[in-house]
Amino acid sequence: MPLPDEQIYPHATGAAEALVAKHQEPQPLVFYAGWFCPYVQRAWIALEEKGIPYQYKEVNPYKKEAHFLAINPKGLVPALEYGGHALYESLIICEFFEDAFPAHTPHLLPTDPVQRARARMAIDQISKTLVPTFQRLLPAADPEAQRTAREAAYSALRAFAAGIKGPWYLGEEFSLVDVAIAPWIVRDYIITENRGYKRAEVGAAWEAYAGRLEKRESVVNTSSLREHMAPIYGRYLRDEAQSEAARAIREGRAIP
Numbered sequence: 438m439p440l441p442d443e444q445i446y447p448h449a450t451g452a453a454e455a456l457v458a459k460h461q462e463p464q465p466l467v468f469y470a471g472w473f474c475p476y477v478q479r480a481w482i483a484l485e486e487k488g489i490p491y492q493y494k495e496v497n498p499y500k501k502e503a504h505f506l507a508i509n510p511k512g513l514v515p516a517l518e519y520g521g522h523a524l525y526e527s528l529i530i531c532e533f534f535e536d537a538f539p540a541h542t543p544h545l546l547p548t549d550p551v552q553r554a555r556a557r558m559a560i561d562q563i564s565k566t567l568v569p570t571f572q573r574l575l576p577a578a579d580p581e582a583q584r585t586a587r588e589a590a591y592s593a594l595r596a597f598a599a600g601i602k603g604p605w606y607l608g609e610e611f612s613l614v615d616v617a618i619a620p621w622i623v624r625d626y627i628i629t630e631n632r633g634y635k636r637a638e639v640g641a642a643w644e645a646y647a648g649r650l651e652k653r654e655s656v657v658n659t660s661s662l663r664e665h666m667a668p669i670y671g672r673y674l675r676d677e678a679q680s681e682a683a684r685a686i687r688e689g690r691a692i693p
């Protein structure tokens with residue numbers, strides 16, 4: 438069975454390719470990214486929203502090359518090098534941008550402690566329920582497994598959507614909650630085309646929110662062409678993917 442890295446298009450395409458071209462100069466912050474990765478897109482959206490200078494470096498995380506393992510021993514993208522330190526984990530990286538670049542606005546977390554905690558609760562919901570249901574729906578092949586996985590996704594999404602204040606999740610201000618879910622909204626056409634998922638089934642508020650989010654400039658500019666995504670997601674749809682995430686789902690473990 439071929440390894441996923443043999444099928445991964447080597448670089449970003451479309452709007453994301455143009456953005457990569459603008460971020461080749463050396464900078465104190467080096468962003469190790471894989472153009473196809475939803476976790477990478479989170480950090481990338483946050484960088485773009487805040488206008489933080491960065492150097493983009495493309496990595497194929499499936500190759501587990503020594504130079505990259507020295508930065509992230511888990512061998513996962515996204516990762517950062519900053520001031521001689523290596524940092525990784527998409528949500529932690531996004532919060533790091535808030536802490537390390539306070540002069541760069543907009544701030545993506547509310548300053549009020551209660552609102553800040555609420556934002557983190559919604560992000561926790563994304564990590565613990567929304568992303569796993571998306572990952573479980575992808576390999577569900579037979580109609581019954583698909584129906585069960587789809588209903589689980591709808592129910593998790595409805596619970597999340599009940600909290601949408603509009604236009605963004607927390608209200609008027611675009612926040613880390615929107616950043617954390619946007620990459621899966623950009624990719625939900627995969628489950629629409631292959632697994633019978635419909636945004637409208639979640640509800641009107643979700644459909645409107647998803648439509649707004651996928652048109653946000655930072656989201657559009659960090660997205661590559663769909664045609665290059667197909668070989669990667671094809672492996673998940675056929676349940677052949679050998680990524681850490683795919684193995685974890687198969688074995689019933691938490692996603693790394």
Ligand SMILES: N[C@@H](CCC(=O)N[C@@H](CS)C(=O)NCC(=O)O)C(=O)O
Pocket residue numbers: 471473474475476477498499512513514515525526527528679680681682692693
């Ligand atoms: N929890 C990590 C997950 C990152 C992750 O799974 N990245 C994938 C690409 S989308 C990866 O590097 N996979 C390499 C592998 O599974 O070996 C985060 O939030 O940054």
